[in-house]
Amino acid sequence: MQQDDSSSAVDAAFSLAQYYEHLVLLYVRPLTIFATRLTGQVEDAEDIVQEALIRAYYALERYPAERIQTLHVRPWLYKIAWNTYCTYTGRAKTLALVSLDGSDGAPLEPEEREAEQPEQILEARERRQEVEALVASLPPRYRELITLYYLEELSQQEVAEILNQPVGTVRVALHRGIRLLRKTLGLPLKGGN
Amino acid sequence: MHDDTPQPEPGQSISTAPDLLARTVLMRVGLRNASPLPLEQEAQGRLALPYSEWSMRLAVVQALGAEGQHAPLERLVAALHDEHQTVRAAAARTLGKQGSRTPVEPLVAALQDAAWQVRTEAALALGKQGNRTPVEPLVALLGDADDDVRAAAAWGLGELRERAPIEPLVMALQDVAWSVREAAALALRQLGERLPVAALAAALQDPDGSVRQAAGAALQTRFAVQRGRPPSAQPSLLAPASGWSAALAIISVLVLLPISLVLLLDVEEPDYSVLVGRLIALGITCGTILAINMVANRHREGDVP
Numbered sequence: 033m034q035q036d037d038s039s040s041a042v043d044a045a046f047s048l049a050q051y052y053e054h055l056v057l058l059y060v061r062p063l064t065i066f067a068t069r070l071t072g073q074v075e076d077a078e079d080i081v082q083e084a085l086i087r088a089y090y091a092l093e094r095y096p097a098e099r100i101q102t103l104h105v106r107p108w109l110y111k112i113a114w115n116t117y118c119t120y121t122g123r124a125k126t127l128a129l130v131s132l133d134g135s136d137g138a139p140l141e142p143e144e145r146e147a148e149q150p151e152q153i154l155e156a157r158e159r160r161q162e163v164e165a166l167v168a169s170l171p172p173r174y175r176e177l178i179t180l181y182y183l184e185e186l187s188q189q190e191v192a193e194i195l196n197q198p199v200g201t202v203r204v205a206l207h208r209g210i211r212l213l214r215k216t217l218g219l220p221l222k223g224g225n
Numbered sequence: 226m227h228d229d230t231p232q233p234e235p236g237q238s239i240s241t242a243p244d245l246l247a248r249t250v251l252m253r254v255g256l257r258n259a260s261p262l263p264l265e266q267e268a269q270g271r272l273a274l275p276y277s278e279w280s281m282r283l284a285v286v287q288a289l290g291a292e293g294q295h296a297p298l299e300r301l302v303a304a305l306h307d308e309h310q311t312v313r314a315a316a317a318r319t320l321g322k323q324g325s326r327t328p329v330e331p332l333v334a335a336l337q338d339a340a341w342q343v344r345t346e347a348a349l350a351l352g353k354q355g356n357r358t359p360v361e362p363l364v365a366l367l368g369d370a371d372d373d374v375r376a377a378a379a380w381g382l383g384e385l386r387e388r389a390p391i392e393p394l395v396m397a398l399q400d401v402a403w404s405v406r407e408a409a410a411l412a413l414r415q416l417g418e419r420l421p422v423a424a425l426a427a428a429l430q431d432p433d434g435s436v437r438q439a440a441g442a443a444l445q446t447r448f449a450v451q452r453g454r455p456p457s458a459q460p461s462l463l464a465p466a467s468g469w470s471a472a473l474a475i476i477s478v479l480v481l482l483p484i485s486l487v488l489l490l491d492v493e494e495p496d497y498s499v500l501v502g503r504l505i506a507l508g509i510t511c512g513t514i515l516a517i518n519m520v521a522n523r524h525r526e527g528d529v530p
Contacts (some may be wrong), residue, residue: 049256052245052254052256053251053256056246056247056251057247060243060244060246060247060250061243064243064246078457080244082246082250082253084248085250086250086253086254086342087373088347089250089254089256090254090349090373091373091376091404094254094376094377094380094408094411095411096411096414096442098442099438099439099442102438108435111403112404113498115372115402115404119372119498143392177507193432193433193434196403196432196433203310
């Protein structure tokens with residue numbers, strides 16, 4: 033579910049408590065789905081989301097008003113949720129992606145998301161759940177990347193910032209992830225591969 | 226090493242509906258009251274009863290906090306040692322709101338708590354104590370294992386304003402966690418004219434957008450402060466500088482001006498072209514003095530790193 037950042041914008045008459053409550057109610061469900069996709073366990077996902085939202089509150093308490101007003105809430109919350117997930121599972125916060133030097137495919141262009149979006153294929157075939165299961169079966173680095181980009185619909189720039197990676201590296205890794213997914217789905221690979 | 230794993234309470238549900246999860250989150254940050262206490266219990270002064278359920282103990286702390294600056298400090302200090310982290314965190318938060326009554330020592334001790342949320346609340350509470358805020362414990366907390374605790378420590382140091390140590394905050398701009406680097410940049414913003422321009426300029430190249438934004442805002446504040454001074458306080462290019470820069474300007478005047486005057490006053494020189502040359506030399510001398518003073522002033526204002 034795509035959330036609208038503008039709907040969360042703090043206005044002068046809106047206290048931090050009201051703003052935060054609004055934010056929690058708006059994001060608790062999508063963040064739980066996101067964390068469940070990452071962990072595969074609802075119980076773990078709930079712990080992660082609870083802690084991530086508490087950490088978000090402390091950050092908001094520290095922020096000056098204009099920082100809150102200019103905050104892009106959605107990617108910011110996902111970044112906090114990602115960090116919490118990494119701490120919770122003990123994994124590195126920086127995703128080990130392939131470098132640009134080791135590329136085995138052309139970088140993914142931004143406009144290619146529409147053309148290659150697996151979930152569109154799935155929706156057309158009523159196979160979304162099946163695809164999510166397939167994404168879950170991918171190696172962790174591709175599963176997390178595809179979850180952030182395709183399923184959570186964050187931009188490549190936002191994904192790069194969350195994973196602390198250059199955008200180019202994210203593009204190449206996404207391309208590889210899609211190839212893997214297409215191969216698993218039995219779809220033809222782009223470029224005849 | 227801190228054990229930050231929240232301890233499940235007996236009877237706590239494992240899988241939670243989103244609205245219940247949201248309610249728990251709001252309760253844990255103090256925005257929702259825990260289980261309401263029966264009014265007769267409050268009226269009978271039974272708030273210190275040792276409830277076995279943590280949410281009831283949290284409700285007690287919240288009820289004590291509702292008494293504002295008349296809250297019984299000893300009960301709140303005792304709650305800092307509760308077995309449940311949410312109760313301890315609520316106690317630290319409530320203690321931080323007691324103004325001049327806030328006991329600093331128990332909060333400093335709470336910086337060593339096993340739970341990150343309690344350490345964070347203690348750091349935030351200490352940051353609000355003005356001149357009573359101890360510097361060293363917050364500097365030490367910048368080495369905490371948890372990102373958000375380090376960020377809270379940076380925030381607390383920023384609240385010290387003129388007492389804030391610059392070097393630890395500049396070091397925090399290099400932290401591995403983006404949230405700490407961002408908090409350090411926001412804290413440095415509080416330092417006004419002491420703000421380290423070069424370090425924040427370097428932070429403008431940070432890989433994280435939030436850090437770049439915070440550093441940019443800090444630099445903007447710094448130069449807005451400079452621009453916002455009353456005219457009498459604005460540094461003038463012609464105004465005398467202070468300290469070493471003033472000395473430099475005085476030496477330049479003492480050395481260069483007499484030479485110029487000697488050259489100019491030697492008016493017996495019949496050659497007109499020589500006289501024009503001396504006038505040009507005098508102009509160059511005055512220009513040099515002016516330029517030295519300008520550079521000295523810019524150094525004083527920190528424009529030149």
